[in-house]
Amino acid sequence: MPGNILKVDSFLNHQLDIKLLYEAGKEIALRFKGAGITKILTVEASGIALAALCGLVMEVPVVFAKKHQTSNLDADVYSATVESFTHGTTYNIRVSKKYLASNDRVLIVDDFLANGRALLGLTQIVREAGAELAGAAIAIEKGFQGGGDMVRRKGIRVESLVIIDKMDDEGNIKFRD
Amino acid sequence: MPGNILKVDSFLNHQLDIKLLYEAGKEIALRFKGAGITKILTVEASGIALAALCGLVMEVPVVFAKKHQTSNLDADVYSATVESFTHGTTYNIRVSKKYLASNDRVLIVDDFLANGRALLGLTQIVREAGAELAGAAIAIEKGFQGGGDMVRRKGIRVESLVIIDKMDDEGNIKFRD
Numbered sequence: 001m002p003g004n005i006l007k008v009d010s011f012l013n014h015q016l017d018i019k020l021l022y023e024a025g026k027e028i029a030l031r032f033k034g035a036g037i038t039k040i041l042t043v044e045a046s047g048i049a050l051a052a053l054c055g056l057v058m059e060v061p062v063v064f065a066k067k068h069q070t071s072n073l074d075a076d077v078y079s080a081t082v083e084s085f086t087h088g089t090t091y092n093i094r095v096s097k098k099y100l101a102s103n104d105r106v107l108i109v110d111d112f113l114a115n116g117r118a119l120l121g122l123t124q125i126v127r128e129a130g131a132e133l134a135g136a137a138i139a140i141e142k143g144f145q146g147g148g149d150m151v152r153r154k155g156i157r158v159e160s161l162v163i164i165d166k167m168d169d170e171g172n173i174k175f176r177d
Numbered sequence: 178m179p180g181n182i183l184k185v186d187s188f189l190n191h192q193l194d195i196k197l198l199y200e201a202g203k204e205i206a207l208r209f210k211g212a213g214i215t216k217i218l219t220v221e222a223s224g225i226a227l228a229a230l231c232g233l234v235m236e237v238p239v240v241f242a243k244k245h246q247t248s249n250l251d252a253d254v255y256s257a258t259v260e261s262f263t264h265g266t267t268y269n270i271r272v273s274k275k276y277l278a279s280n281d282r283v284l285i286v287d288d289f290l291a292n293g294r295a296l297l298g299l300t301q302i303v304r305e306a307g308a309e310l311a312g313a314a315i316a317i318e319k320g321f322q323g324g325g326d327m328v329r330r331k332g333i334r335v336e337s338l339v340i341i342d343k344m345d346d347e348g349n350i351k352f353r354d
Contacts, residue, residue, distance in 0.1 A: 009251075015276040016225075016239040018232035044222035045241065048193075052226040053233065055195035062193040064222065068245075074186075099192040 002169045004145070012111050012139060013046035018053070021139075024161055025053035028109065028137040031159045032058070035134045037107045039063060039100065041122055043093055050139055051109040058107075063100065065093040065122060074098065078128040080121035085114065093121050095129075102130035113138040113160060116147025123156060135159060142167075143176055179346045181322070189288050189316060190223035195230070198316075201338055202230035205286065205314040208336045209235070212311045214284045216240060216277065218299055220270055227316055228286040235284075240277065242270040242299065251275065255305040257298035262291065270298050272306075279307035290315040290337060293324025300333060312336060319344075320353055 001007050011017035037058055042051035043065040055062040077094040084091060100106070108122045119136055126133045135157030141148045143163040152158050163176035178184050188194035214235055219228035220242040232239040254271040261268065277283070285299045296313055303310045312334030318325045320340040329335050340353035 009273065010275070014240065014243065014273055016229060016232065016241070018229055018239055019236070021229070022233055045225060045243075048222060048225040049229040049239070052193060052195055052198070052229050055193065056199055056230065056233075059196070062195055062226070063191065064193070066191065066222075096186065096191055098187070 004142070004167065006140070006142065006164070006167065006173075008111075008140065012050075016049045018049070021050050022053045022057075024050060024139055025057045027161060028054050028107075028159065029057040032107055032134060032137065035107070036105045037134055039104045039106050039131075040109050041065065041095070041100070041106050041126065042109045043067065043118055043122060046112070047110040050111055054107070054109050054137065062109075063095060065095045065125065067091050067093055078125045080124040080128075082121040083115075083117045085117070093118075093125065095125050097129070100126065100129035100131050104129070104131040105134050106131050107134050108136040109138075110136070111139045113141040113148050113151075113158070114145045116145075116151045119147065119151055119158075123151075137161075140164065181319070181344065183317070183319065183341070183344065183350075185288075185317065189227075193226045195226070198227050199230045199234075201227060201316055202234045204338060205231050205284075205336065206234040209284055209311060209314065212284070213282045214311055216281045216308075217284050217286050218242065218272070218277070218303065219286045220244065220295055220299060223289070224287040227288055231284070231286050231314065239286075240272055242272045242302065244268050244270055255302045257301040257305075259298040260292075260294045262294070270295075270302065272302050274306070277303065277306035277308050281306070281308040282311050283308050284311050285313040286315075287313070288316045290318040290325050290328075290335070291322045293322075293328045296324065296328055296335075300328075314338075317341065 040062045074096040138160040141160035166174040217239045251273040315337040318337035343351035
């Protein structure tokens with residue numbers, strides 16, 4: 001789509017291809033086998049399905065950060081501010097302090113990694129909780145937007161199932177080998 | 178919690194107890210066995226995990242209605258307006274026309290049923306698509322708020338795994354047998 005928008009709503013962020021996400025979950029579990037993960041952290045809404053299927057395979061609970069203030073979220077939260085390039089806005093993500101602890105070893109799971117702002121926000125929440133960050137698992141990384149490499153340079157392990165190195169308005173997509 | 182708020186964020190709508198949700202998914206699949214479901218419809222954000230696990234067991238794709246306008250949602254959508262009693266607001270839910278078709282047989286899945294407004298909105302979207310509604314599966318129904326019975330009186334099959342008939346500010350909860 002024009003404007004570097006990759007249309008994935010047929011399988012990843014509107015309609016969900018559950019079989020595919022389950023296979024993705026199994027692959028992520030394999031890559032983080034032995035890493036001692038105790039909790040998966042994602043952000044609403046489109047990260048939840050993949051995170052849930054990872055949680056099923058890895059047998060750990062999932063916590064999703066909330067983007068929207070709701071009356072039933074605790075007042076006592078870890079929070080971070082995230083800039084969204086896609087939507088041209090800034091938003092806060094929040095996790096109740098009850099659901100991340102300093103003895104947790106956290107895997108961040110998300111459907112997308114582009115500029116890396118959401119991922120940085122999630123890593124900030126893990127740090128605030130005093131928990132250990134095992135790494136991040138991403139379904140699709142838009143490599144040409146640089147967020148993945150920026151996060152990797154900070155020493156964070158990022159495993160993306162697919163990395164797109166180039167795409168254009170005509171729909172040509174070049175994947176990283 | 179005061180104000181008829183049932184706190185379920187330790188397992189259902191912030192932290193997710195994936196094993197429990199998977200068992201719930203299996204039970205829902207059993208109840209709708211033979212109903213010819215081709216698609217599961219839910220609404221972001223807290224319905225997604227349960228819907229994904231139902232979709233895994235039932236081997237059908239999941240579509241989640243969007244509550245928030247995003248730049249990558251198609252312009253051509255089915256939509257409905259929903260009044261939220263919990264949050265004191267009104268919002269629109271939207272599903273791209275590409276992901277619901279007249280030959281679909283749809284199971285609506287959601288974490289909660291209270292006043293039934295979200296469920297009615299989802300049934301309206303199924304009707305607009307010309308699809309067939311097989312019914313609705315709910316994790317927790319607040320029976321005393323009447324939404325479930327209101328929807329059942331319209332002839333819609335509603336299967337709730339847990340129905341709460343009474344609760345008070347002291348945390349006493351009476352389940353329906």
